[in-house]
Amino acid sequence: MRNPLSETIVNIKPSGIRKFFDIASEMKDVISLGVGEPDFDTPWHIRDEGIYSLEKGRTFYTSNSGLIELREEITGYIGRKCGIEYDPKSQVIITVGGSEAIDIAMRAMCDPGDEVLIPQPSYVSYEPCAILAGAVPVIIELKNEDEFRLTKQELLDSVTDKTKILVMPFPNNPTGAVMTREDLEDIAKVCIEKDIFVLSDEIYSELTYCGDHCSIASLPGMQERTILINGFSKGFAMTGWRLGYACGPEQIISQMTKIHQFCIMCAPTTSQYAAVEALRNGDKDVKMMRESYDQRRRFLMHSFKEMGLSCFEPYGAFYVFPDIREFGMTSEEFAFALLDAERLAVVPGSAFGDSGEGFIRISYAYSLEKLKVAMERLGHYIEGLRNRK
Amino acid sequence: MREKILNYIEKNSRVELAELAVLLGTTEAEITKELTDMESEGIICGYHTLIDWDKVTTDRVNALIEVRVTPQRGHGFDDIAERIYKYPEVNATYLISGGYDLLVSLEGKTLKEVSSFVTQKLSTLENVISTTTHFVLKKYKDHGTILNGDKTDERMIMMP
Incomplete structure (x- = not known):
């Protein structure tokens, strides 16, 4: 049989991060800061309008x-x-x-x-x-x-x-x-x-x-x-x-x-x-969510400062991108070791291109309570790395 | 800043001031000052706890009582409202537009307490014309909080 596939498609690299999060999802008590979507539900009045359109038969x-x-x-x-x-x-x-x-x-x-x-x-x-x-x-x-x-x-x-x-x-x-x-x-x-x-x-x-x-x-x-x-x-x-x-x-x-x-x-x-x-009618919802993200962003930047982790202050989206080069590990090594030692999952910066090597992505589309536990784990891990040196 | 502080502590009044300062991008001193000022200005009227009493005991009930009254010359509804809200068992009293005048809320009382309050105290007040007592059968949401509303995170990692 001939090769059924297009060479162009086969040559495109699959997203390498799959494996990492498959492992993370099978471990117990893992806190994942990997998700790239809001933790808020769609505001109710918007959902309601969707439901209404279905009731009206707008299908x-x-x-x-x-x-x-x-x-x-x-x-x-x-x-x-x-x-x-x-x-x-x-x-x-x-x-x-x-x-x-x-x-x-x-x-x-x-x-x-x-x-x-x-x-x-x-x-x-x-x-x-x-x-x-x-x-x-x-x-x-x-x-x-x-x-x-x-x-x-x-x-x-x-x-x-x-x-x-x-x-x-x-x-x-x-x-x-x-x-x-x-x-x-x-x-x-x-x-x-x-x-x-x-x-x-x-x-x-x-x-x-x-x-x-x-x-x-x-x-x-x-x-x-x-x-x-x-x-x-x-x-x-x-x-x-x-x-x-x-x-x-x-x-x-x-x-x-x-x-x-x-x-x-x-x-x-x-x-x-x-x-x-x-x-x-969604402006006030967006404002509420934005304020909540901003609080979490400030909390993370404050936590990084306390643990002495270098990170430029980002003013957009819901991600922070701390610099982990001081530990002499690749992003992926760092992420795997962090998952293993502290059960905290973050995305290696290298997943977003070679220039992301040496960084990790932390999403703050998570509740403050969760972020607090996560930062305790990250701080503990970093302290361990520094003491080992 | 005041509104931001209020929005936050309305949901969580136990937050530590140092943490609130970080979250709102200000100093602890500023937060302390605003809180003290708002307390003395009567903007912040208390720091209460939201309790789902149903989980503690089964013999407590909540009641909402519609009250029709005769307003008094020169005082309107204020005097009669005061006579009602001064009873310690009354949790909240509102002047309401529509078919009746005052809405009185009683929370966390036994059935007996509610009935004796209505029959012996409320109904016998001079300007009270009539009362209708509604017992709360189930509380779904209170103070913006959905009771029994635990939700699991169903999001998946799609792509980095």
Whole structure:
């Protein structure tokens, strides 16, 4: 029999972290700080709206781009949050999570050989999506001393005449880094000068703790070359509803809609009705959750300081990314040993790219009570390592 | 800052001040000062404990009593409300819009205590026209806390 598989797919590395968490899930009394989704349930009024839409029998497909009411709510929301105007009829598409938007944006924009710049450490799906789109992923390694922000020089060093897209993953998973308007202005200049498009993944935009989020699409000359991706998973605690969206120039959105039409048809109808409610009446819930995350973030930074663990102060998402290089172990060795000794599971930074080596990701999408026990365990472990030296 | 402190201690008044200072990004001195000020201004009226009495004893009941009264010239409902809320067995008293005037809550009493309060004390007050006593059969949620609402974490590690 012939090989049934595509070489491209087989050559894509599976996520290496599986094994680690399979082991962790079989151990008793493990505290895991590995999850990348909110610990809050979706606010009840949003769930209620989803239930109501089912009661009403709204169980049919929506239009390919999604409910027009929802697209209007989205453009209104982006106008009010970021000061950018989009046409709900032609410049928005509702997708199955932000993840689908990343995939179809790359497929709509890349030809074989085009280069996609991916700053790392970052979410693990940009690289495979670029490969599946036939493009060549080019990694930019972000540095701890820059607080894991992308610098103008790093960008310039990576641009070639084949560069088509720059992925901007901020606020960042796994580092928690955010980029301010000033930081983004430097990047925008290069993008315009070198004629590069930007795929801005702003899924954590609601979760910033030092000033409001700034979208690169709001800078002069950038809206026409940016695909802005966002969704309901993180800010509104709606991961399981699988709902995201992309906004951008009609020329690109219409081609993305074509791919979406052929492989997805439309995003889940129930979720779309619930999302309308989220945008209309969800601000106070987001505020409550943001405040709670911020308290936990402060608690973790305080704990690290007390145990003398080096970590830059992150102002976004719900992750902290402490530096463990002083212990002379790889991220994976550290994570395995920590799990073994203290039954505490964290994600090795290397899972997010080579530049994450020497760091661990700790998620604070957990209750304060749980984080307290976890920090006791981490502190105990670190003390043991230091005493051994 | 005041609102942040209140939002936090409304749910957990036993938090240590040093910890609260870390969580809210301020100093312990600032927290202490705000708490003292809010206590003296009557904003913070007490630090109570939320108890699910059903788990302690079975012979205690909670009752909500609707009371219709005749308001008094010059005093409205205040005087009669005072006569009612001064009874130590009364847990809360509210002036209510709608079909009746005062809502009186009794908590953690025996059936006998409730009935003797209503028949011998409340109903006999001069301005009380009528009372309707509702016994609470089950408490689902109190002070924003769902009783018996333990939930397990069902999230899975999908991808790093």
